[in-house]
Amino acid sequence: MPTGRAAQPYLNPYLAGVGIGVVLLLAFVIMGRGLGASGAFSTAVATGMAVAAPAHAADNAAYAAYLPDGPTSLFRDWLFIEIVGVAIGGLLSALLAGRFRIGVDKGPRVTVRGRLAYAVAGGVLMGIGAKLARGCTSGQALTGGALLSVGSWAFVLAAFAAGYLAAPLVRRAWT
Amino acid sequence: MAPLTEFGYVGPSAGLLVALGLGLAFGFFLERGGLGNAVKLAGQFYFTDLTVFKVMFAAIVTAMLGLFWLAAAGVVRLPLVFVPPTFVLPQLAGGLVFGVGFVVGGLCPGTSCVSASSGRLDGIAVLVGMVGGIVIFNEAFPLIEAFYRATPLGSLTIPQALGVPHGVVVAATVAAALLGFAAAERIERRAVAPRG
Amino acid sequence: MTRINAGLAGVAAVLGGLAGILSLAGGRASPLDQPLSAVVEADRLSALELATWLRDRKPNLTILDVRPDSAAFEEFRLPRARHAPLAELRTVAPEPGTTLVVYGDGSDLAGRAWVVLKALGHDTIRVMPDGVGDWLVAILNPTLPSDAPPEARDAFAAQAELSRYFGGLPRILRPGERTGSDTGRAALLRNTVRRGCAF
Numbered sequence: 001m002p003t004g005r006a007a008q009p010y011l012n013p014y015l016a017g018v019g020i021g022v023v024l025l026l027a028f029v030i031m032g033r034g035l036g037a038s039g040a041f042s043t044a045v046a047t048g049m050a051v052a053a054p055a056h057a058a059d060n061a062a063y064a065a066y067l068p069d070g071p072t073s074l075f076r077d078w079l080f081i082e083i084v085g086v087a088i089g090g091l092l093s094a095l096l097a098g099r100f101r102i103g104v105d106k107g108p109r110v111t112v113r114g115r116l117a118y119a120v121a122g123g124v125l126m127g128i129g130a131k132l133a134r135g136c137t138s139g140q141a142l143t144g145g146a147l148l149s150v151g152s153w154a155f156v157l158a159a160f161a162a163g164y165l166a167a168p169l170v171r172r173a174w175t
Numbered sequence: 176m177a178p179l180t181e182f183g184y185v186g187p188s189a190g191l192l193v194a195l196g197l198g199l200a201f202g203f204f205l206e207r208g209g210l211g212n213a214v215k216l217a218g219q220f221y222f223t224d225l226t227v228f229k230v231m232f233a234a235i236v237t238a239m240l241g242l243f244w245l246a247a248a249g250v251v252r253l254p255l256v257f258v259p260p261t262f263v264l265p266q267l268a269g270g271l272v273f274g275v276g277f278v279v280g281g282l283c284p285g286t287s288c289v290s291a292s293s294g295r296l297d298g299i300a301v302l303v304g305m306v307g308g309i310v311i312f313n314e315a316f317p318l319i320e321a322f323y324r325a326t327p328l329g330s331l332t333i334p335q336a337l338g339v340p341h342g343v344v345v346a347a348t349v350a351a352a353l354l355g356f357a358a359a360e361r362i363e364r365r366a367v368a369p370r371g
Numbered sequence: 372m373t374r375i376n377a378g379l380a381g382v383a384a385v386l387g388g389l390a391g392i393l394s395l396a397g398g399r400a401s402p403l404d405q406p407l408s409a410v411v412e413a414d415r416l417s418a419l420e421l422a423t424w425l426r427d428r429k430p431n432l433t434i435l436d437v438r439p440d441s442a443a444f445e446e447f448r449l450p451r452a453r454h455a456p457l458a459e460l461r462t463v464a465p466e467p468g469t470t471l472v473v474y475g476d477g478s479d480l481a482g483r484a485w486v487v488l489k490a491l492g493h494d495t496i497r498v499m500p501d502g503v504g505d506w507l508v509a510i511l512n513p514t515l516p517s518d519a520p521p522e523a524r525d526a527f528a529a530q531a532e533l534s535r536y537f538g539g540l541p542r543i544l545r546p547g548e549r550t551g552s553d554t555g556r557a558a559l560l561r562n563t564v565r566r567g568c569a570f
Contacts, residue, residue, distance in 0.1 A: 017237065030179045103296070120307070126280060128309075150263075158274060162272070182491075330406055349390075
């Protein structure tokens with residue numbers, strides 16, 4: 001088992017979960033919508049493409065969908081601001097707990113380079129999967145899950161199933 | 176009366192402040208629970224560390240129960256809360272692809288932000304990969320658009336689909352989650368049991 | 372099991388169990404049992420019905436345009452409509468005996484306005500779910516296929532008369548022509564606005 005350094009122990013996972021659940025509930029009560037993550041990246045990518053290659057972005061239905069009134073400022077997009085908050089919140093917690101560390105989390109048998117390669121590959125797959133499913137663990141599993149949405153639960157079950165099925169193939173990366 | 180935005184109590188600018196605040200709390204609790212650490216997250220799929228399951232379903236149950244009771248008390252008007260629409264096939268397919276990516280990368284979009292802001296380079300790598308995946312999807316969109324828009328069912332909840340009352344589904348979900356938590360505790364204890 | 376975990380589990384079990392009991396015993400359907408569209412179904416109003424009410428000068432009628440953009444409202448609105456974006460509905464005082472009619476842009480906006488207004492104490496609210504598009508198509512640019520049966524032609528005659536009352540252009544399609552070919556929203560809007568039909 002990996003031993004911590006001077007870092008504090010993690011919070012009881014059920015309490016962390018309840019904390020996140022309260023945040024999600026506040027989103028429902030205040031904004032009438034849930035949380036999200038992948039959507040913020042979709043908007044950022046579309047905005048980037050609109051700046052780099054505007055004709056192409058306008059031409060492509062997938063990019064255009066995230067730019068309804070032209071490349072509006074990213075800083076007025078709800079999900080983008082939320083994701084900025086997520087990053088800051090994570091940083092604050094890590095600093096307070098003595099868990100901030102420049103480095104790489106990886107299994108004992110894989111090299112740093114290997115781990116980073118797996119990370120990029122995993123990210124590519126999740127980017128595609130999240131676009132297909134209209135969300136990720138935050139937008140579909142947490143939000144849609146709490147709202148008992150049929151498609152969201154289908155997404156969660158499929159994701160966990162696929163994760164377990166693929167796990168033996170990448171055991172080398174983690175154990 | 177809630178949702179506050181629907182009744183005009185919170186406008187667009189206030190909404191963005193709310194986004195920042197909620198995001199801060201979300202990221203904070205994710206890191207507190209250790210979900211900014213890819214090794215801990217991946218442990219889910221090797222039955223050594225079931226934190227992901229515990230945090231995720233504790234959050235789902237909390238928000239689900241809170242919403243039910245606030246609606247029952249007349250505080251929240253449930254039809255005004257946006258339920259993400261269902262697209263059966265693309266969401267199933269997306270889930271499968273996402274799940275593979277999750278165990279390969281060890282982090283999901285939200286937790287990779289937390290990992291990155293905790294200083295982890297692998298968190299940044301997952302984010303880079305995700306941007307790449309989104310670009311690939313968008314560029315290939317003309318070819319997959321038909322599948323992407325297939326099997327739309329609109330905003331559809333399990334109570335509506337099964338014709339079962341909302342509260343009954345809530346109760347069943349809580350029961351399943353509690354059983355799942357008990358099983359998770361047992362599985363984890365066995366994982367750290369000393370081997371000969 | 373630690374005391375915290377036991378406590379959390381206990382609270383969840385109680386709240387979950389009571390939720391099940393409340394749903395089974397309470398009888399009244401929870402809104403999560405039905406989608407928004409079903410919630411407003413009984414109070415649906417078509418553009419034709421509204422047009423008839425307006426022509427017959429139905430009393431105590433208030434028409435609310437709940438679209439957020441005032442520019443869109445200035446560009447085109449229904450006759451006698453008042454602009455009341457969703458976020459400002461709190462300021463519409465309920466008046467007993469008044470029939471409210473809400474329309475939006477064809478999205479779920481009008482349905483949401485119905486829920487908000489009901490919560491604010493209004494009793495009689497009718498919803499035009501297809502919004503301005505419904506009015507544009509049914510009243511200002513109604514069409515009849517050239518091969519329509521006699522009953523359809525009779526119904527269309529009444530609709531055409533109503534249409535002309537509001538300055539619309541009813542017409543019978545040429546053989547083989549289908550609606551939708553040039554009745555795109557934007558085209559309809561341009562034709563309508565150009566003729567100065569913003570009552």
